[in-house]
Amino acid sequence: MTTATATTVTATTSDLLAPEPIDDPAAHRVLTGDRPTGPLHLGHYFGTLHNRVRLQDQGVEMFVLVADYQVITDRDLADRLAEHTENLVLDYLAAGLDPERATIFAHSAVPALNQLLLPFLSLVSVAELSRNPTVKDEIAHSSQAAVNGLMFTYPVHQAADILFCKADLVPVGQDQLPHLEVARTVARRFNERYPHADGSAVFPRPRALLSEAPMLLGTDGGKMSKSRGNAVALGATEDETARIIRGAKTDTERRISYDPENRPEVSGLVLLAALCQDRAPETIAEEIGDGGAAALKRTVTESVNEYFRPMRARRADLAADRGHLRQVLHDGAERANAIADATLAEVRQVMGAI
Numbered sequence: 001m002t003t004a005t006a007t008t009v010t011a012t013t014s015d016l017l018a019p020e021p022i023d024d025p026a027a028h029r030v031l032t033g034d035r036p037t038g039p040l041h042l043g044h045y046f047g048t049l050h051n052r053v054r055l056q057d058q059g060v061e062m063f064v065l066v067a068d069y070q071v072i073t074d075r076d077l078a079d080r081l082a083e084h085t086e087n088l089v090l091d092y093l094a095a096g097l098d099p100e101r102a103t104i105f106a107h108s109a110v111p112a113l114n115q116l117l118l119p120f121l122s123l124v125s126v127a128e129l130s131r132n133p134t135v136k137d138e139i140a141h142s143s144q145a146a147v148n149g150l151m152f153t154y155p156v157h158q159a160a161d162i163l164f165c166k167a168d169l170v171p172v173g174q175d176q177l178p179h180l181e182v183a184r185t186v187a188r189r190f191n192e193r194y195p196h197a198d199g200s201a202v203f204p205r206p207r208a209l210l211s212e213a214p215m216l217l218g219t220d221g222g223k224m225s226k227s228r229g230n231a232v233a234l235g236a237t238e239d240e241t242a243r244i245i246r247g248a249k250t251d252t253e254r255r256i257s258y259d260p261e262n263r264p265e266v267s268g269l270v271l272l273a274a275l276c277q278d279r280a281p282e283t284i285a286e287e288i289g290d291g292g293a294a295a296l297k298r299t300v301t302e303s304v305n306e307y308f309r310p311m312r313a314r315r316a317d318l319a320a321d322r323g324h325l326r327q328v329l330h331d332g333a334e335r336a337n338a339i340a341d342a343t344l345a346e347v348r349q350v351m352g353a354i
């Protein structure tokens with residue numbers, strides 16, 4: 001029950017992973033999501049957000065889901081849920097997601113999506129649910145004394161998130177691969193059990209889109225996470241950014257190098273500057289050379305503040321209009337509901353429920 005690994009799915013990864021870049025953008029529908037638990041940080045940005053905007057700009061149809069029900073899988077209280085949801089939308093828009101092209105919505109606002117959970121649950125065994133390594137890991141990190149039923153069945157709920165709109169590509173991190181495998185299993189079993197009269201399948205088998213996303217470490221050298229206080233938020237001010245980076249852990253060697261294996265903290269900072277400057281980390285390290293940690297941190301702070309300045313300015317403008325954020329969610333839910341209603345009707349029809 002300690003560390004989640006994707007090792008259990010490696011046997012099928014070639015089948016599970018989609019190639020990048022995408023050849024025919026118009027032939028795909030992408031769905032991805034986040035839990036509304038706090039502001040997005042630079043790790044999210046360079047890990048996934050950046051990639052989503054790129055996919056959107058390539059003309060791929062995008063669905064971006066705010067997983068508000070998921071929040072109550074591992075905590076008793078969904079604290080400030082509406083505020084976190086709106087702020088997530090704010091981060092999305094600031095980062096460049098365009099609500100005219102991407103459908104942004106909260107899954108709790110789409111009843112038919114949630115109803116898909118019922119037939120889907122009948123397709124997986126309790127033993128399969130209890131083997132899921134991501135669930136095991138999330139349980140290990142959960143603040144709850146007992147595992148609740150929603151946590152246990154969560155991967156199936158996530159299958160509904162993905163399949164309601166028949167998404168075929170799901171950009172996720174390594175840790176989510178077991179969940180994606182569940183969605184694929186659900187799709188395959190549903191299609192086998194309930195084909196259309198002409199034999200055609202209701203659902204595609206969604207594939208993961210793993211970007212070569214850099215793993216950014218937090219300023220303490222651990223996993224970057226808002227709750228650990230070691231992350232720079234997308235919407236942080238320039239002063240906050242400087243303060244957090246000034247406090248970052250480094251090491252005693254004066255000469256700066258890029259050596260993730262042996263110098264994870266220093267290399268993490270070099271990588272962050274490199275991503276912001278769109279240059280090789282080795283070059284950045286070379287330039288700082290004997291300048292030591294102080295020079296490194298100055299470079300990182302300037303690079304981050306410069307790169308994110310336009311995004312932060314846009315974010316500040318958007319933040320002033322909460323009504324607009326709610327409207328984006330409202331419009332997104334309307335589109336998602338129309339699609340979910342049609343999928344549920346199709347599901348009920350092939351099941352003979354009408």
Ligand code: TRP
Binds near residue numbers: 032033034158170171
């Ligand atoms: N489980 C994902 C996470 O914890 C968030 C999520 C919810 C998601 N539904 C999704 C991701 C559907 C991809 C597709 O980060």
